[in-house]
Amino acid sequence: MKLSTADLLRAGKSERMRESARAHMADAVAASVLGAAGASAGAGAAAAMSAKTLLTAKAWLVLAMGVVLVGSFAGWRAWTSGPSASALAPSTAVAPLPSSSARSLRVPPPGPLPDASATAVANKPRLDAAPSGRAENETESLIHARERLRAGAPTEALALLAVHSRKFPHGFLVEEARVLRIQALASTDPAKARREAAAFLREFPSSPYRANVTRMTTP
């Protein structure tokens, strides 16, 4: 296949964001503005954007991004890329938990997410709740459940997820745990899966798993 420079550039220019992702982002950002309106009232002096204010904005940004990105992206993307790509948790290192440790299949309803209403950023994994040692355990715990599910044992996966959610009720992989649980339920209790999927979509309107959750629970 012969691709000219013009072909390459055209392909780069034409890429668009997914429609649903764009809409969710717009909603989330608008919501954050509503939330911040009171707090920032009067703070904005009417100055045109100059190189100087750009600089201030960027300095502020660097601080903010350090806090927001460093932990959440690392953990979250490492996880979503799957254990084969994850430096945190090689899949060969996990062994299934003995089933006796999972006494109950009943999962307590997930507690309210911290700060869920404040901004959409609050939907992102929480960093403060997870020191690094604990984060590894959280990841591995979820990988156990996921491997059982992939091995065709959704009931066992649900049991592991029940243990997981008791152990890490405010973990930084809350979103992933919920999606995994919905996927397991989809094969054992479709009606329940649909209910939990609806709740998930309400609570995480900007989740990258939205499309998958919808698909999982659509017959």
Add this chain to the structure above:
Amino acid sequence: MQERAPGHRETAGPDAADARAFVLEHADFVFRSLRRLGLGTAAAEDAAQQVFMIAVTKVAHIEPGKEKVFLFGVLSNVARHARRSFARNLEDLARREPAGADPWENPRSEADGPEEALLEAEARRVLDRILASMADDLRDVFVMAELEEMTMADIAVALEIPPGTVASRLRRARAWFEQAAASIDEEGSGGTP
């Protein structure tokens, strides 16, 4: 010193409807620029939201017509931090995984359409491969100049570098790009890197 947009309320801060419109207008630009700067689809969607969360707090102070200049300044920083935060090849791996095998694993939805879509996707993959091989400094300038068709002066403001530096980086970036595109052509673009 500057005229306010009609309906702007001095005490209410930025307006949610305005913010929404601002996001919708520039979403594609921010998203595709983040993609070109090396983020995978899901990471770029996430990072785009971060960019806008920051940008809307400043939207009243952005000079009309210079929105992209401002946004690129923000997004190039966001992309840099994101790239540092997780290994880049991790993203590359995720991108190459076959979609649809495990719906939970790969948060991507749209199926590829007819042949043009496939060709375009292939071209984009090659483009991103070349961009990934560039130094960060060159890549920023190249994306702004060649893909977003921004002026040298605007690029200089967005990146806070002298215009002369923009020009020399762009020259180097173009040379690199042409060379890489030619060598990819020789080895055949369909193979894995």
